[in-house]
Amino acid sequence: MAKITAGVASSHVPLLGVASDQGKDRDDYFGPIFAGYDWTREWIAKPENKPDVVILVYNDHASAFDMSIIPTFAIGCGERYAPADEGWGPRKVPDVEGHPDLAWHIAQSLILDEFDMTIINEMDVDHGLTVPLTMMYDKPDAWPVKVIPLAVNVVTYPPPSGNRCWSLGEAIARAVNSFGEDLNVQIWGTGGMSHQLQGQRAGLINAEWDNMFLDKLIGDTQDLRHVPHIEYLRETGSEGIEMVMWLIMRGALGKSTKCLHRHYHVPCSNTAIGHIVLEPVDGSVPPSPTLEGNNDAAQAAI
Amino acid sequence: MAKITAGVASSHVPLLGVASDQGKDRDDYFGPIFAGYDWTREWIAKPENKPDVVILVYNDHASAFDMSIIPTFAIGCGERYAPADEGWGPRKVPDVEGHPDLAWHIAQSLILDEFDMTIINEMDVDHGLTVPLTMMYDKPDAWPVKVIPLAVNVVTYPPPSGNRCWSLGEAIARAVNSFGEDLNVQIWGTGGMSHQLQGQRAGLINAEWDNMFLDKLIGDTQDLRHVPHIEYLRETGSEGIEMVMWLIMRGALGKSTKCLHRHYHVPCSNTAIGHIVLEPVDGSVPPSPTLEGNNDAAQAAI
Amino acid sequence: MAGHSDIHEYLADFEDIPGTRVYTAARARKGYHLNQFAMSLMKPENRQRWLADERAYINEWPMTQEQREAVLARDYNRLLDLGGNIYFLAKVFSTDGLSFVQAVSTMTGMSVEDYQAMMVAGGRSPEGQRSIKGDS
Amino acid sequence: MAGHSDIHEYLADFEDIPGTRVYTAARARKGYHLNQFAMSLMKPENRQRWLADERAYINEWPMTQEQREAVLARDYNRLLDLGGNIYFLAKVFSTDGLSFVQAVSTMTGMSVEDYQAMMVAGGRSPEGQRSIKGDS
Ligand SMILES: [Fe+3]
Numbered sequence A, B: 001m002a003k004i005t006a007g008v009a010s011s012h013v014p015l016l017g018v019a020s021d022q023g024k025d026r027d028d029y030f031g032p033i034f035a036g037y038d039w040t041r042e043w044i045a046k047p048e049n050k051p052d053v054v055i056l057v058y059n060d061h062a063s064a065f066d067m068s069i070i071p072t073f074a075i076g077c078g079e080r081y082a083p084a085d086e087g088w089g090p091r092k093v094p095d096v097e098g099h100p101d102l103a104w105h106i107a108q109s110l111i112l113d114e115f116d117m118t119i120i121n122e123m124d125v126d127h128g129l130t131v132p133l134t135m136m137y138d139k140p141d142a143w144p145v146k147v148i149p150l151a152v153n154v155v156t157y158p159p160p161s162g163n164r165c166w167s168l169g170e171a172i173a174r175a176v177n178s179f180g181e182d183l184n185v186q187i188w189g190t191g192g193m194s195h196q197l198q199g200q201r202a203g204l205i206n207a208e209w210d211n212m213f214l215d216k217l218i219g220d221t222q223d224l225r226h227v228p229h230i231e232y233l234r235e236t237g238s239e240g241i242e243m244v245m246w247l248i249m250r251g252a253l254g255k256s257t258k259c260l261h262r263h264y265h266v267p268c269s270n271t272a273i274g275h276i277v278l279e280p281v282d283g284s285v286p287p288s289p290t291l292e293g294n295n296d297a298a299q300a301a302i
Numbered sequence C, D: 001m002a003g004h005s006d007i008h009e010y011l012a013d014f015e016d017i018p019g020t021r022v023y024t025a026a027r028a029r030k031g032y033h034l035n036q037f038a039m040s041l042m043k044p045e046n047r048q049r050w051l052a053d054e055r056a057y058i059n060e061w062p063m064t065q066e067q068r069e070a071v072l073a074r075d076y077n078r079l080l081d082l083g084g085n086i087y088f089l090a091k092v093f094s095t096d097g098l099s100f101v102q103a104v105s106t107m108t109g110m111s112v113e114d115y116q117a118m119m120v121a122g123g124r125s126p127e128g129q130r131s132i133k134g135d136s
């Protein structure tokens, strides 16, 4: 049976990709950032932790999706994905290999669970997806893991609510649990932490709020479900809203979590870097509330 | 204030478009089908009934969306839409004019209400959308109504559940009710009724089940929410599943409905034609259950 | 989550309907390039190239040889087995100038006249056509 | 639905944040072609044409003259007012060879050196930057 064994969160600042690609990742500026990932690189390389598949929650930054189509939740069910050209040529990192068996299983399960997924079979993936791979795996010839991209709209308003993201995570956990093959699955939430890339208020950083957010990913509180969008915007800058994606990761870890590793650094480019590794303590999630789908009570009601 | 004043359902068999375009709509074969729409054409032309905007629920039949992207619920927020070329050249019917103000308002409201909409700004529309316009308006130089296309995936499994469709309708009603401008809005559900276009079982028609379905759109029963996909497939043929789209229309009409007109005919091509005009009696819908969105209790919980 | 009924049960039911292939993920994946090929016929310039030399055109698509042959033979039941979806395949028969009734009837083992007569008489009854196991 | 709080209130809050334009539908509609133009610079052949003759290239896009001039002037605050979104506009400054810090600092009225120094010192404090009305 497949199982979600850990959750990882990380900022995905494009400059981190540039630093890695240009070999600056241990210089004075980037050294302290990358150093915070050393623990994780060692941890994830150990056979008992090594994931077979990562469900990688990220947002597309006007790369695969332009204004003609804006999916709220899009799940990649394709065989592979090439790095996108974001204006200076594609990053020279390996293609990303998908896991269509698990991805389609999750997509189908989520739709029965009343999540209105968009299924994607072909797309390029931008820094939102490739930078976290770099942070966790450095510069391999091929990524040592299969990836299911889960793209969330956090660009055009409204993005999904924090509560919806958390619930999606719970539904993802149910879906993974019902997949027949033995797989070690991780879920990653990316983006954030506080940053604002626009206007006179650009450069805003709120270390206190960011650390409150990190605190509340740990243990059994579900407070973060209820943080409204306006609070992210006021407290963490206009691009801090990306943190709602971390809640998909957190929701998928179930009732309670333990923190294995935590890292916070300011700045990287315009952004506060946050990174956390979580393990489910009690990974249980509520049963599906839907009629078409997933539980005896619901089935009996049909 | 905008208001949903009526719901209309209709099959959208492509052959009906061909019949109209080639002037065969009153011949022996098509006459009885089109005759069942005469009442509606007269009704919809009366100033007191004439909608300003139709929210037109339909499915794309591999026209705007190929296998590379499959949105469960896509809402058209664009200015206009051209008829699609489905293999024999586009239908020579007018372009469809959108209503971006109301469409964006609905899209934003639905996302706050935890529907994971895909927003579409550019697409062509196929027979699923243009045939119902023909049935209701005949052959005008320009369609006398603005249209918000709402495309539902009913091709790749699973489509959304009946319950999810009904709930989406309720959320659409809430959204329309909160739009400031005075607009007479109709919602149309299209597709169905029983038909199977594939395999040795093609040609299946189940008049009894279809009429049970029509019966249950009227009054205050919500039984149809709970019909599972497998029942549509077994009872009404593999393409009968399109009827889940009618439930979006029904959900948007609220607690109870009255039937103004009803029409059923077999066959048109491979399909049973069904058509019904409903009026809300008690149009109330439940308040939004979401936290980010829409009600005092929810806001207080934040 | 004891007693949990999930996507596997949901999908298993679909295999119990006589003479029907529900377009599930398994079929969608198998038929991916077949359906994308069919979709390409929505463009007039592609239809022209296809009509001018079907074999040359279809060989450009990364499909199995079996899928190619079934398209060239217009064997729609076979194409459904190979992952084709009827709305995609419709681009092929529309390009041939066939209507849905003409194309669909070829899958039933009936002549188009008999099929049309059945439709006019009220269509195929669901009796005995609902379930393979249940035989109802 | 008495006491109903809806999308209007949700959106109204966004106008109360100092020095910030939230990318709402209203902005997305205003900036539609501006953003699609910027998106076109993801293709190397378009970047070449753009760099060879910016004015000729931008005139091909159905944008307002005001939007065109703001792009040519690289006036990013103005572009935000005209419906531009920063992730789309990023294709313009990336094509110029600018980093996010270089481009973003131009919107703050600070030199890039001062901006960078502010970031290294912990970034801009949220104090007094949360609300126009509330002044907090
Ligand atoms: Fe990002």
Ligand SMILES: [Fe+3]
Pocket (backbone or CB within 6 Å): B012, B059, B061, B128, B191, B192, B242
């Ligand atoms: Fe249809």
